[in-house]
Amino acid sequence: MTDLSALNARFGLSGQAVFKQGSGGLDVVEVANSRGSATVALQGAQVLTWAPRGLPPVIWLSRAAKFVPGKSIRGGVPVCWPWFGPHATVATLPAHGFARTVPWEVIGAQTLADGATRLDFRLVLNEAARAQWPHATLLECHITVGTALEIDLVTRNADRSAITIGDALHTYFEVSDIRQVTIRGLEGCPYLDKMDAGKRKQQAGPVTIGAETDRIYLDTGADCLIDDPGLKRRIRIRKRGSHSTVVWNPWIEKSVKMGDFGEDGYLNMVCVESANAADDVVTIAPGGEHHLWVRYETEPMN
Numbered sequence: 001m002t003d004l005s006a007l008n009a010r011f012g013l014s015g016q017a018v019f020k021q022g023s024g025g026l027d028v029v030e031v032a033n034s035r036g037s038a039t040v041a042l043q044g045a046q047v048l049t050w051a052p053r054g055l056p057p058v059i060w061l062s063r064a065a066k067f068v069p070g071k072s073i074r075g076g077v078p079v080c081w082p083w084f085g086p087h088a089t090v091a092t093l094p095a096h097g098f099a100r101t102v103p104w105e106v107i108g109a110q111t112l113a114d115g116a117t118r119l120d121f122r123l124v125l126n127e128a129a130r131a132q133w134p135h136a137t138l139l140e141c142h143i144t145v146g147t148a149l150e151i152d153l154v155t156r157n158a159d160r161s162a163i164t165i166g167d168a169l170h171t172y173f174e175v176s177d178i179r180q181v182t183i184r185g186l187e188g189c190p191y192l193d194k195m196d197a198g199k200r201k202q203q204a205g206p207v208t209i210g211a212e213t214d215r216i217y218l219d220t221g222a223d224c225l226i227d228d229p230g231l232k233r234r235i236r237i238r239k240r241g242s243h244s245t246v247v248w249n250p251w252i253e254k255s256v257k258m259g260d261f262g263e264d265g266y267l268n269m270v271c272v273e274s275a276n277a278a279d280d281v282v283t284i285a286p287g288g289e290h291h292l293w294v295r296y297e298t299e300p301m302n
């Protein structure tokens with residue numbers, strides 16, 4: 001049980017960042033400043049919501065999301081670590097790793113000069129996590145909430161041997177209608193099509209979505225743009241330290257089967273995930289570190 005009063009005494013920022021108990025008893029920190037607002041769950045250091053001040057939400061959170069300690073939350077920015085997708089050899093281990101379903105420690109909170117709020121979290125590997133990942137590895141997540149949302153996921157190898165990780169910021173973006181949306185920046189990229197037995201293909205033109213879509217674009221460091229004519233806005237996704245971009249929408253059948261998308265939830269979301277997946281997994285030398293960094297911003301689309 002988290003001591004919320006102690007957290008607020010140590011890291012609360014009056015009028016800007018307040019730690020409180022959220023849905024399902026999951027502790028969250030609510031951020032509101034002159035430039036934007038967000039909610040972050042301490043489980044998984046998971047951004048659940050974000051909106052620049054005076055603008056509609058940019059991050060999608062399912063209306064049917066389940067908030068159960070130890071279970072993944074549908075929406076927001078789940079942190080996938082230390083592997084992406086199914087575990088390479090042990091099928092019983094959780095998809096996308098364990099980082100998103102364990103409590104993280106708060107290690108910092110500050111107001112930046114431009115009025116944005118920065119929150120710092122650290123994942124301390126508990127016994128269950130070390131059983132799945134027997135390496136001396138430190139993981140931090142630094143989240144900056146303002147008119148942009150910045151997330152820096154930092155893996156440090158404190159072991160005596162190299163480690164290889166897959167990771168992702170598995171971000172759910174809010175859109176007016178997925179059928180009207182265009183995703184640019186991946187033109188010409190090779191991708192693994194998980195809807196076609198993982199076959200390797202090449203992207204021709206911008207990405208549009210009219211059915212279940214699950215693609216791992218490889219060897220791409222490019223920014224992506226989500227053009228949303230319905231909301232007359234473009235979401236710009238900048239990234240560093242990510243060699244893969246995953247595009248996912250479950251469409252109708254899969255979203256109903258998953259049970260936590262809500263009625264037609266699939267229509268209002270698209271995942272564009274900055275990742276290191278499949279061929280792009282990252283090896284970190286002893287003493288080394290790897291940053292997976294993203295910056296999300298919106299701009300009007302005329």
Ligand code: TA6
Nearest residue numbers: 072085095096170214246248273
């Ligand atoms: O990133 C796409 C994906 O790997 C899909 O295959 C689908 O499984 C999605 O992640 C959601 O996974 P989750 O474990 O959060 O239900």
